[in-house]
Amino acid sequence: MMGAMERRRLGSTGLDVPVVGMGTWATFDVRGREAEWGARRVVDTALEGGAGFFDSSPMYGEAERVLGASLDGRRDRALIATKVWARSSAEGRHQIDRALAYFGGRVDLYQVHNLVSWAEHLDTLEEMRDRERVAAIGATHYSPSAFDELAEVMRGGRITAIQVPYNPRERQVEREILPLAEELGLGVVVMRPFAEGGLLSRPPDDRDLAPLRDLGIRTWPQALLKWILSDPRCHVAIPATSSPEHMVENAAAGDPPWLEAEERALVAGLATSR
Numbered sequence: 001m002m003g004a005m006e007r008r009r010l011g012s013t014g015l016d017v018p019v020v021g022m023g024t025w026a027t028f029d030v031r032g033r034e035a036e037w038g039a040r041r042v043v044d045t046a047l048e049g050g051a052g053f054f055d056s057s058p059m060y061g062e063a064e065r066v067l068g069a070s071l072d073g074r075r076d077r078a079l080i081a082t083k084v085w086a087r088s089s090a091e092g093r094h095q096i097d098r099a100l101a102y103f104g105g106r107v108d109l110y111q112v113h114n115l116v117s118w119a120e121h122l123d124t125l126e127e128m129r130d131r132e133r134v135a136a137i138g139a140t141h142y143s144p145s146a147f148d149e150l151a152e153v154m155r156g157g158r159i160t161a162i163q164v165p166y167n168p169r170e171r172q173v174e175r176e177i178l179p180l181a182e183e184l185g186l187g188v189v190v191m192r193p194f195a196e197g198g199l200l201s202r203p204p205d206d207r208d209l210a211p212l213r214d215l216g217i218r219t220w221p222q223a224l225l226k227w228i229l230s231d232p233r234c235h236v237a238i239p240a241t242s243s244p245e246h247m248v249e250n251a252a253a254g255d256p257p258w259l260e261a262e263e264r265a266l267v268a269g270l271a272t273s274r
């Protein structure tokens, strides 16, 4: 029997988040009735599966607008993590005002995307937090070449969450970022759990996954999500999907039991050998 989605405290943000949420890069950058209806069906499925944590960004084209419209009338059932991605403070303010309008006047986690002009945007976001438009503030980066700067921002005490890539092929955060997040009590959102889909192109067969079946793992995407979430320093993984069926499958990986070291090594071996 499928259990209920586990929820974790997103570090010192104070937010209580489902361990599986959803990203919107590429998948929600759509226009037109039919495509937007498709996105809404994915949101329906996420909410039904308890995976109501949604990540977006103005960098993702139409995604913030489409996500906001998909939550019309049910914004309260979702946690929204979006981003500011702008060189100037003025453009950042414009993005933030637009996103607040899409998301019913509040954003749960507002992140500085790729650390672009982070000091300026943190000033604005702190002001928004004081006005109770934003609950928590974070920062994201996808590239290990920026992790020194990310660590500096983490130590600066102005953010309470980070968003970084973590999967069996991208483990650079294990060196400094995850230990530091734990030490500082920061929330950790995991982007790119499937390496932008790259880890799914040649999935292992059922025989390879058989040792994981007793842990409730039926599919390769579920094995990858459980691999991430078995590290308690990771609080929520945000796979992107355009498919309601895939959303159901991903949400079903959000309950215990989690993997022990030996099972994690098995998944990492399968991921890196293909």
Ligand SMILES: NC(=O)c1ccc[n+]([C@@H]2O[C@H](COP(=O)([O-])OP(=O)(O)OC[C@H]3O[C@@H](n4cnc5c(N)ncnc54)[C@H](OP(=O)(O)O)[C@@H]3O)[C@@H](O)[C@H]2O)c1
Pocket: 022, 023, 024, 025, 026, 027, 055, 056, 113, 114, 140, 141, 142, 163, 190, 191, 192, 193, 194, 195, 196, 197, 198, 200, 221, 238, 239, 240, 241, 242, 243, 245, 246, 247, 249, 250
């Ligand atoms: N801040 C940053 O710098 C940054 C950078 C990258 C990403 N992100 C965030 O992280 C999110 C996730 O990363 P991502 O979108 O790059 O890649 P990802 O989640 O690692 O992979 C997405 C791909 O996996 C496929 N997929 C998802 N679930 C599946 C399933 N159960 N079975 C088969 N295929 C499945 C999707 O295709 P289908 O549509 O066919 O399901 C999609 O092509 C983004 O959407 C974004 O919100 C942030």
